[in-house]
Amino acid sequence: MPFATMEPYLAFEDVSLEGLAQPLKGRTRIQYTCFTVSHQFIMIGTNTGGVYVFNRTSRQFVSILPGQWGPVTCLAVDGAEQLVAAGSQQGAVSVYACPTARSWSGQLAALARLDAEVRALCWRHAHWSGRLVYVGTAAGKVLSIGVGKKKTPAASATITPMLQLDSAVCDMVLHGHTLLVSTLSFCYLCNIQIEVFAQVGTQPRAGRLGACFLGEVVFCARPGLRLWEVELSGRIVSTHQLRPALDEAAPRRVVSACDEPAALGFVKLVPLLAGGTAAFSGDAVFVVDMAERRVLLWTNVHRKVRDLAAVGDELYVQCEGGALRRLRPLPPSQIVREMRLARGAADCARFLVSHGDVTDLCRSRRALDVVQEALPAFADDAEMRAELARLAAVLRDRLSEDAEEAVAADESSVDSVPDSGSEGFRTAPSSEESAPPTDEAIVFRSSRTPRRHDGNASTDDGADPGEVRGVSCAPAAGSPAWLAEVAARRFFYLLEPDAHADQLTAVDALYVCRHAARGGRAAAAFAEYLSRRR
Structure with a gap:
């Protein structure tokens, strides 16, 4: 859904992911440490080295990928969803076949032991040499690991050193032949085809800050809620200051059907299918329209965010403690529409009564239509009928006020x-x-x-x-x-x-x-x- 509407956006939590913690019940020693999301899977790493695999659509548990090389620090699924790589605190990179692969499902396909903690992973499919997974470590090294077609792990992993950078790698993204590497001090753009790299800017940034591709443009987070817009050559085109846009926006709580952050910058940037860019800082999640330099969504999840991923326009947020939440940036009228289609008019009306954020910001007839449609379902519930009647009156008055203001603006434009x-x-x-x-x-x-x-x-x-x-x-x-x-x-x-x-x-x-x-x-x-x- 394109990010264009007269209504503000809300973070809509349409499904609960609490069931993903079910396999850990009774196992107090095991904790979730990191996660990744693909079209088919939600995969969550643990402090014991295992990886729990869930179906993303049904959220049902699928299997466990065993591991014995310390806490899992990062995960990455290849584009074909046939292999998953897991990096560990002890420097091991394990590559498994995904549970849906036709052969040797769940078995270890490759294993590499490095000399530092693995911080970032990124897949590349090379037709002439199988698959490559790029690895970034806490020691600032960037390496590639070739995964062949042999079933013997020791014979199928080929390690090739690529870069030694200034500080620990915190994120990596691949776009075409360009690998974007973020460290604690700088961003680097690496052309993997001709094996050259360029540092972005000369001013270092202190701490973990994100970067991402948005089409053929690169955005690199800077301290103070600033973003550098960068060409693929590494040249800085402009600096976007998002503090004024943030001052105009208002933080809104998550609208769940089931304060300004103290941090100084966007820890991670993730492009969305509709053209926006998602980010997090402290316990806040943002969606920014970079074309308009506008903050579309600012929501507080009330716990410090550990990581963020996106599939299409769905945001998956992992907070401290390992809990996952799925949020969707939607305008209120779209939330009403989806609730009506998914749960019927009666449940949608109950939802509107208990979620004032949606009804306060909704600027369409949908909420009023749902309330009127749901009234017969509460013939025996006088209290709910009274609430719905009050809500209907409020919605009618608001629509009338909006219409009068719009007419006044149109009349003033032709009075002369x-x-x-x-x-x-x-x-x-x-x-x-x-x-x-x-x-x-x-x-x-x-x-x-x-x-x-x-x-x-x-x-x-x-x-x-x-x-x-x-x-x-x-x-x-x-x-x-x-x-x-x-x-x-x-x-x-x-x-x-x-x-x-x-x-x-x-x-x-x-x-x-x-x-x-x-x-x-x-x-x-x-x-x-x-x-x-x-």
Whole structure:
């Protein structure tokens, strides 16, 4: 889903991941230490060296990949989801076949022993030499390990040193032939095809800060919530200061269906499918639109975040203690829609009653429609019916206020244009046109006939007098009809952000005419506009 809406975003926790801790019940000695997420799997490393594998969709336990080389510090699944690499605190890199592989599933495919703790892993598929996994260590070394097709681990691991950097490696990302390496002091861009690398900038950064690719552009986190925008050659294009955008944003709690951070920078950056960039700092998770330099989401998960990963637009957050949460950055109207589809109107209404954040920020008719649909389900629950009636009244008032504000803005934009000088449709001085239209006067249908090029709407011979087919007229800017159309389209976007603005329903058109007009001006113009379209 693209990040473009008039509504603010919330972190929606639509499913609970508490069940992932079920295999550890009764085993107080075992703790989760790190995780990775792929399209099929959620894999979690432990302090005893094992890796627990879960199905990402069903969240069911699949298997354990055994290990005996100390606590697991990082995990990485290859793009084909056939192999998983696990790095350990003792410097071992173990490569296993994923549980769905057709042969030697769950067996150890490769093993390499290094002289320092493994901090980062990254896969590359090389058609001519099998698969390579890039390894970054606490000693600042970057190496590659070749994983062949032989089943004997000792014979299938080939270690090749690549770089010796200034400080411990904390993250690595591969994009095409460019390997992005983040250390505690600098970022490096390595062209693995021609074996050259470039340091990004000359000013060091103190501590763990992230970096990521966003298309063909690299973003490197800097202290003070700044980001460097960097070309693949390593040249810094610009510096983005996100502190002003953060000052304008407001932290919002996680909206779960089941304070500003003290840290000085984004610890990790993760690109999202819709074009945004996710990050975390301290106990806060952010989603940033880098194109607009805007903070779309700032939410506090109330525990220090240890790691962050993304699949599509789903964020997986691991907090101190190893607990995992899945969050989705969604506007409130989309949350209402998904809750309605997944759990029905009654459960969705209960959700709205108990989650004021959603109803306070929702700017569409969806919440009101769900409340009205759910009322019959609570015929025997007077208390819930009273809550829903109160919530419905609040939602109606808010929609009416939004509509009036939008009309006022549109009216002020054309106040200086006299009606007599406009070239479009003009408001007639009759009393019939100045009155708000009746229910029968305005009916739109979503199945419209194609537009005609002569400027007239096409209607069926058997259509009712009040039915309008097609949207083909274009009123002149500045005319009352133009004002009415602008208002109608703007309000319809507020009511149904995901629909096309010209697909007005009868209910929405009536809402515009009855509640969005001041002194009958917009309502009368809209009534005339409809009559001209017939």
